[in-house]
Amino acid sequence: MIPQAQQNPHRRFNPLKREWVLVSPHRTQRPWQGQTESKSTEVALSYDPTCYLCPGNLRAGGVRTDQYTSTYVFENDFAALKPDAPQFSSDEGDRGLLLAEGESGICRVICFSPRHDLTLAKMSVPEIRAVVDVWSEQYAELGAREDIHYVQIFENRGAMMGASNPHPHGQLWASRSIPDEVVSELAGQRDYFAEHQSNLLCEYQKLEESLGERVVAQNASFVAVVPFWAVWPFEVMILPRRHVTDLQAFTEAERSDFASILHSVTATYDQVFDTPFPYSMGLHPAPCDEHEHPEWQFHAHFFPPLLRSATIRKFMVGYELLGSPQRDITPESAAETLRQASLRIPRI
Amino acid sequence: MIPQAQQNPHRRFNPLKREWVLVSPHRTQRPWQGQTESKSTEVALSYDPTCYLCPGNLRAGGVRTDQYTSTYVFENDFAALKPDAPQFSSDEGDRGLLLAEGESGICRVICFSPRHDLTLAKMSVPEIRAVVDVWSEQYAELGAREDIHYVQIFENRGAMMGASNPHPHGQLWASRSIPDEVVSELAGQRDYFAEHQSNLLCEYQKLEESLGERVVAQNASFVAVVPFWAVWPFEVMILPRRHVTDLQAFTEAERSDFASILHSVTATYDQVFDTPFPYSMGLHPAPCDEHEHPEWQFHAHFFPPLLRSATIRKFMVGYELLGSPQRDITPESAAETLRQASLRIPRI
Numbered sequence: 001m002i003p004q005a006q007q008n009p010h011r012r013f014n015p016l017k018r019e020w021v022l023v024s025p026h027r028t029q030r031p032w033q034g035q036t037e038s039k040s041t042e043v044a045l046s047y048d049p050t051c052y053l054c055p056g057n058l059r060a061g062g063v064r065t066d067q068y069t070s071t072y073v074f075e076n077d078f079a080a081l082k083p084d085a086p087q088f089s090s091d092e093g094d095r096g097l098l099l100a101e102g103e104s105g106i107c108r109v110i111c112f113s114p115r116h117d118l119t120l121a122k123m124s125v126p127e128i129r130a131v132v133d134v135w136s137e138q139y140a141e142l143g144a145r146e147d148i149h150y151v152q153i154f155e156n157r158g159a160m161m162g163a164s165n166p167h168p169h170g171q172l173w174a175s176r177s178i179p180d181e182v183v184s185e186l187a188g189q190r191d192y193f194a195e196h197q198s199n200l201l202c203e204y205q206k207l208e209e210s211l212g213e214r215v216v217a218q219n220a221s222f223v224a225v226v227p228f229w230a231v232w233p234f235e236v237m238i239l240p241r242r243h244v245t246d247l248q249a250f251t252e253a254e255r256s257d258f259a260s261i262l263h264s265v266t267a268t269y270d271q272v273f274d275t276p277f278p279y280s281m282g283l284h285p286a287p288c289d290e291h292e293h294p295e296w297q298f299h300a301h302f303f304p305p306l307l308r309s310a311t312i313r314k315f316m317v318g319y320e321l322l323g324s325p326q327r328d329i330t331p332e333s334a335a336e337t338l339r340q341a342s343l344r345i346p347r348i
Numbered sequence: 349m350i351p352q353a354q355q356n357p358h359r360r361f362n363p364l365k366r367e368w369v370l371v372s373p374h375r376t377q378r379p380w381q382g383q384t385e386s387k388s389t390e391v392a393l394s395y396d397p398t399c400y401l402c403p404g405n406l407r408a409g410g411v412r413t414d415q416y417t418s419t420y421v422f423e424n425d426f427a428a429l430k431p432d433a434p435q436f437s438s439d440e441g442d443r444g445l446l447l448a449e450g451e452s453g454i455c456r457v458i459c460f461s462p463r464h465d466l467t468l469a470k471m472s473v474p475e476i477r478a479v480v481d482v483w484s485e486q487y488a489e490l491g492a493r494e495d496i497h498y499v500q501i502f503e504n505r506g507a508m509m510g511a512s513n514p515h516p517h518g519q520l521w522a523s524r525s526i527p528d529e530v531v532s533e534l535a536g537q538r539d540y541f542a543e544h545q546s547n548l549l550c551e552y553q554k555l556e557e558s559l560g561e562r563v564v565a566q567n568a569s570f571v572a573v574v575p576f577w578a579v580w581p582f583e584v585m586i587l588p589r590r591h592v593t594d595l596q597a598f599t600e601a602e603r604s605d606f607a608s609i610l611h612s613v614t615a616t617y618d619q620v621f622d623t624p625f626p627y628s629m630g631l632h633p634a635p636c637d638e639h640e641h642p643e644w645q646f647h648a649h650f651f652p653p654l655l656r657s658a659t660i661r662k663f664m665v666g667y668e669l670l671g672s673p674q675r676d677i678t679p680e681s682a683a684e685t686l687r688q689a690s691l692r693i694p695r696i
């Protein structure tokens with residue numbers, strides 16, 4: 001990274017979404033008198049009789065969770081999307097000012113493990129591999145449906161990120177429409193492909209590997225980097241080493257390697273502030289619409305909120321909501337912190 | 349609003365930013381076992397000797413705050429932007445993949461009142477009018493500079509929204525670049541203007557006034573609505589009744605009316621859950637670049653996080669960060685709640 005950028009306010013361009021982030025590296029000395037969060041604590045119980053995601057327990061909707069032993073998928077009892085939602089389109093103002101459209105879809109919960117006290121960081125690689133297999137099956141099943149054009153798989157980890165239950169689980173929201181974040185990543189990748197006859201994220205991965213300064217973990221099939229344009233303090237993106245549009249296209253080895261790098265990233269996070277690290281993470285496979293997507297490269301995003309300690313987070317508020325995202329520590333220094341943290345992962 | 353949309357999942361289009369929001373009105377019954385916030389409390393002290401924004405006190409940077417009696421503006425001691433930041437542009441990868449640019453600007457803090465215990469909701473309309481005058485002067489002064497192309501004025505209110513100090517204050521971040529949120533609102537307004545020879549937000553304001561169902565406050569010069577495409581549960585937009593691009597173009601009466609509607613909106617918010625209502629708010633005047641902006645209409649946004657109670661907020665996390673913003677209560681029902689709340693504002 002050029003020296004001016006390490007010490008002076010600058011902005012960086014995200015070519016995937018074609019948005020800028022403001023970087024203020026000189027601002028890290030700012031005192032903090034604002035809100036502090038309660039420190040996340042380890043979950044001690046391996047089975048919690050009051051947890052509706054633990055095997056055999058009753059859920060709020062009145063359904064009983066099965067006696068599962070590995071992973072477990074069920075329809076979200078309070079789904080944001082429903083398969084039978086009516087299709088309609090209305091524009092009361094007739095000029096696109098009051099435009100609404102019916103939206104249908106499917107929301108599922110994916111329990112990662114019957115154990116209440118585990119997180120991806122604490123699960124073994126074979127256990128995470130079972131989760132990767134479920135994601136892949138779900139993507140295949142839902143992606144094949146005519147009424148589904150995107151399958152968004154994600155995890156909200158930690159109370160700070162809105163998780164309503166500490167039991168290790170993620171979600172999927174599959175929709176008829178392609179959500180806007182994906183639409184914008186699609187446009188960025190499509191234009192790059194048209195201009196360079198190569199994949200934006202494949203080229204980016206090679207560039208990051210050759211430079212090394214933002215790489216935080218890697219194995220035979222994947223590289224994890226703090227993106228050059230990261231918005232969240234310790235944001236990470238996982239990129240495949242070869243061109244692969246979605247989970248279904250993973251080889252056997254890639255499924256295991258993906259499980260392994262997910263473990264590396266999450267275990268590293270827990271070492272940064274010696275606390276279970278909250279985050280939202282999600283997979284971005286290609287849309288499952290009627291088109292081929294040679295321009296698309298599969299990737300995963302991690303968006304963790306902590307900034308300075310286990311209790312001080314980054315707030316995305318006034319300027320961020322009204323102007324542009326802003327960060328203090330540079331992506332390069334965040335990557336260095338993560339690399340150091342990874343050395344502290346206990347070897348078992 | 350058409351009946352299907354009141355009960356079924358649908359998406360709504362934001363023509364200003366050209367983005368969609370997913371609305372799941374059937375989901376309000378969802379039980380909440382996730383994080384609850386500590387309830388914001390009223391500030392009792394009118395002067396706090398440890399507050400660096402109270403008159404005469406020493407700030408973290410070592411400078412002393414003046415003995416001010418009305419409003420007070422000073423350069424942010426830990427500014428995210430600096431006027432003398434070096435201009436540079438670098439693209440290590442040469443394909444726009446590692447693109448950074450030097451960014452300069454000015455960050456100021458604007459104390460609304462010497463009284464530590466006041467908020468916009470508790471200040472009198474003439475006191476808020478003094479704040480509007482300062483905003484207007486600041487916009488004029490900074491907007492005239494050749495190295496400033498946007499003046500983003502905002503307030504983060506409440507610890508939940510990252511405010512580092514309860515003393516009533518806002519900020520301005522003025523930058524050489526036009527921030528992305530403004531760039532996208534500019535594009536939306538420009539295209540509408542080209543197509544219809546009228547202003548998107550002027551037409552929208554007329555439509556909302558004629559329908560009434562999303563209007564929450566109004567006076568001779570302004571209307572406050574929960575936008576049709578609101579993302580935050582009780583999001584509000586303030587729109588002028590005539591076409592006016594920025595604060596400098598306000599008449600005397602409009603300045604007072606703007607102060608008055610700011611008071612109405614903030615006082616209404618405090619009644620919703622009978623708690624000081626956290627929010628980020630900001631003004632969107634036209635950019636102050638080398639162009640005229642006939643397509644632009646001045647407006648203000650309020651983004652408050654609370655959803656169900658004084659302690660349960662909306663989390664913008666997994667699906668929101670990776671897919672699209674999502675809300676449960678409809679904008680129409682939020683507007684109805686706000687109208688009811690406004691009836692409870694104590695008359696003094």
Ligand SMILES: O=P(O)(O)O[C@H]1O[C@H](CO)[C@@H](O)[C@H](O)[C@H]1O
Nearest residue numbers: 314315317318319320326510512
């Ligand atoms: O400048 P402050 O009030 O210390 O900081 C607050 O507002 C800024 C502008 O929205 C944000 O970047 C910070 O994350 C937030 O804590």
Ligand SMILES: O=P(O)(O)O[C@H]1O[C@H](CO)[C@@H](O)[C@H](O)[C@H]1O
Nearest residue numbers: 162164662663665666667668674
């Ligand atoms: O579905 P959950 O886990 O109850 O809810 C959580 O994740 C959703 C998807 O990101 C968000 O819309 C909610 O605000 C959040 O609390």
